[in-house]
Amino acid sequence: MPRRVVIDTDPGVDDAVAILLALASPELEVVALTTVAGNVALDKTTLNARRLLELAGRPDVIVAAGMAEALAGSPAHEGGVHGEDGLGDLDWDEPSVPVHPDDAVEVLRAAIEAGPLTVVAIGPLTNLAVLLRRYPGVDERVERVVIMGGASFMGNVTPAAEFNIWADPEAAREVFAARWPMAIMPLDLTHQAFLNDDDLAYLRSLRTEVGRRCADMLEPYAAFHERWYANRDIIMHDATAIYELIDPTAITSEGVAATVETGGEYSRGATWFDRRPAHRASPVRVGVRLDNDRFRALVRERLATYR
Numbered sequence: 001m002p003r004r005v006v007i008d009t010d011p012g013v014d015d016a017v018a019i020l021l022a023l024a025s026p027e028l029e030v031v032a033l034t035t036v037a038g039n040v041a042l043d044k045t046t047l048n049a050r051r052l053l054e055l056a057g058r059p060d061v062i063v064a065a066g067m068a069e070a071l072a073g074s075p076a077h078e079g080g081v082h083g084e085d086g087l088g089d090l091d092w093d094e095p096s097v098p099v100h101p102d103d104a105v106e107v108l109r110a111a112i113e114a115g116p117l118t119v120v121a122i123g124p125l126t127n128l129a130v131l132l133r134r135y136p137g138v139d140e141r142v143e144r145v146v147i148m149g150g151a152s153f154m155g156n157v158t159p160a161a162e163f164n165i166w167a168d169p170e171a172a173r174e175v176f177a178a179r180w181p182m183a184i185m186p187l188d189l190t191h192q193a194f195l196n197d198d199d200l201a202y203l204r205s206l207r208t209e210v211g212r213r214c215a216d217m218l219e220p221y222a223a224f225h226e227r228w229y230a231n232r233d234i235i236m237h238d239a240t241a242i243y244e245l246i247d248p249t250a251i252t253s254e255g256v257a258a259t260v261e262t263g264g265e266y267s268r269g270a271t272w273f274d275r276r277p278a279h280r281a282s283p284v285r286v287g288v289r290l291d292n293d294r295f296r297a298l299v300r301e302r303l304a305t306y307r
């Protein structure tokens with residue numbers, strides 16, 4: 001039986017690859033994409049979720065819009081990493097996939113009530129925090145939460161903070177403190193998962209709309225990586241969360257206690273993973289290692305299934 005998942009997302013180029021990977025994977029049944037402000041504003045992340053479902057030929061998947069602002073009310077948009085529109089500024093037709101009349105939190109709640117559900121959170125954690133506030137105890141009815149967020153060694157917005165956590169630290173703190181089993185994929189792991197120019201060429205060689213669009217979206221993202229990190233490895237942060245679900249043996253993880261710094265003169269949005277032995281058997285896991293050749297092969301294989 002495929003695992004039922006809702007993907008909470010702020011597409012985002014790497015979100016796009018993660019979503020297309022999930023939709024092409026028989027191990028997963030994607031019930032909904034719930035959107036949140038993050039890489040770009042909420043109206044854009046919601047439009048992008050609809051565009052991606054249209055591209056994938058999956059109008060049956062629900063799109064529901066969530067929170068437009070972080071809990072503390074600050075805007076959470078990253079400056080241009082994913083282009084002005086969040087998907088690398090390509091031309092798209094207006095998608096026909098509708099937006100659900102209920103907000104993301106209600107759609108998440110309904111999906112949880114309908115049966116065992118894994119929530120994959122690959123944007124700021126505002127929607128999940130509002131879910132916890134609106135429906136106390138809901139965390140005990142979620143099978144698992146898989147999160148892309150955080151960093152131990154080095155952040156990517158500040159030296160301490162990774163973007164998804166930095167964008168709404170108060171939400172992340174509440175989500176990390178909840179009782180659902182969690183797997184967290186921090187930058188220390190996601191930087192091990194990347195595509196390169198050979199993969200872009202491969203995607204183009206598929207001669208499909210998905211292959212061409214992915215390559216076109218990833219091209220400016222590669223250029224960003226070149227400017228920022230001085231090489232063109234295209235880090236697939238969000239796809240690691242989907243990868244973990246598709247192949248549970250693919251990512252080595254450790255049991256931890258996890259929390260988020262919400263104060264701090266320099267460290268607001270930092271994640272703390274307590275890896276001391278007392279937490280070895282913790283239901284909170286942090287991803288530490290993966291094999292990029294295996295990861296890339298899976299991404300290629302699955303994206304090639306689109307016609």
Ligand code: BDR
Nearest residue numbers: 012014015122163164237
């Ligand atoms: C995270 O921030 C966003 O830019 C990406 O989509 C990813 O979710 C990486 O720090």
Ligand code: CA
Nearest residue numbers: 012015122123
């Ligand atoms: Ca994201």
